[in-house]
Amino acid sequence: xxxxxxxxxxxxxxxxxxxxxxxxxxxxxxxxxxxxxxxxxxxxxxxxxxxxxxxxxxxxxxxxxxxxxxxxxxxxxxxxxxxxxxxxxxxxxxxxxxxxxxxxxxxxxxxx
Amino acid sequence: xxxxxxxxxxxxxxxxxxxxxxxxxxxxxxxxxxxxxxxxxxxxxxxxxxxxxxxxxxxxxxxxxxxxxxxxxxxxxxxxxxxxxxxxxxxxxxxxxxxxxxxxxxxxxxxxx
Numbered sequence: 001x002x003x004x005x006x007x008x009x010x011x012x013x014x015x016x017x018x019x020x021x022x023x024x025x026x027x028x029x030x031x032x033x034x035x036x037x038x039x040x041x042x043x044x045x046x047x048x049x050x051x052x053x054x055x056x057x058x059x060x061x062x063x064x065x066x067x068x069x070x071x072x073x074x075x076x077x078x079x080x081x082x083x084x085x086x087x088x089x090x091x092x093x094x095x096x097x098x099x100x101x102x103x104x105x106x107x108x109x110x111x112x
Numbered sequence: 113x114x115x116x117x118x119x120x121x122x123x124x125x126x127x128x129x130x131x132x133x134x135x136x137x138x139x140x141x142x143x144x145x146x147x148x149x150x151x152x153x154x155x156x157x158x159x160x161x162x163x164x165x166x167x168x169x170x171x172x173x174x175x176x177x178x179x180x181x182x183x184x185x186x187x188x189x190x191x192x193x194x195x196x197x198x199x200x201x202x203x204x205x206x207x208x209x210x211x212x213x214x215x216x217x218x219x220x221x222x223x224x225x
Contacts, residue, residue, distance in 0.1 A: 043203055043216035099168050104154035
């Protein structure tokens with residue numbers, strides 16, 4: 001069964017600190033992996049998208065890594081800001097007609 | 113190029129009424145996905161459409177729910193005879209093809225009273 005598991009479920013960090021969110025998946029055959037940021041009450045917004053051959057991709061203070069062998073991805077946030085408080089969702093796409101498979105997200109709270 | 117547009121943003125219906133949720137994909141996007149999100153939970157896949165065709169509806173309840181994406185006009189998610197358990201945020205996403213990045217709308221928050 002295609003699944004995406006994220007950890008931790010929630011995280012609280014101080015402003016200015018770094019953090020890393022984890023994503024493990026069992027989706028097959030793998031096409032690409034995406035990280036989205038979802039602010040409360042808003043639609044998800046794409047941060048990064050990585051294909052099988054990409055190990056890392058950055059978007060400002062966000063850096064995503066992908067290990068296709070172990071089927072793991074991480075999202076590293078550097079020098080966190082209060083505006084980083086949101087849910088971060090890992091989404092994996094498979095080849096064929098299988099739809100995008102969503103993780104349940106990690107809820108990040110950045111406090112002053 | 114406007115983003116994915118969903119309307120209405122908020123919808124209140126009494127039990128037993130019908131709810132119609134609209135999604136206008138980004139220009140040039142022919143693939144549309146609908147998702148439901150309950151409070152404090154993740155996004156759950158409902159249905160995937162590609163212009164006039166339903167590709168995958170495995171996440172959609174067999175009764176009361178239907179979706180369409182006509183040749184002209186927005187995609188419509190229709191919920192008949194709504195019940196309290198249908199209260200949720202419904203998100204639509206579109207993409208130009210199946211593997212490209214999907215862009216999300218701001219969602220429609222349905223409240224059934």
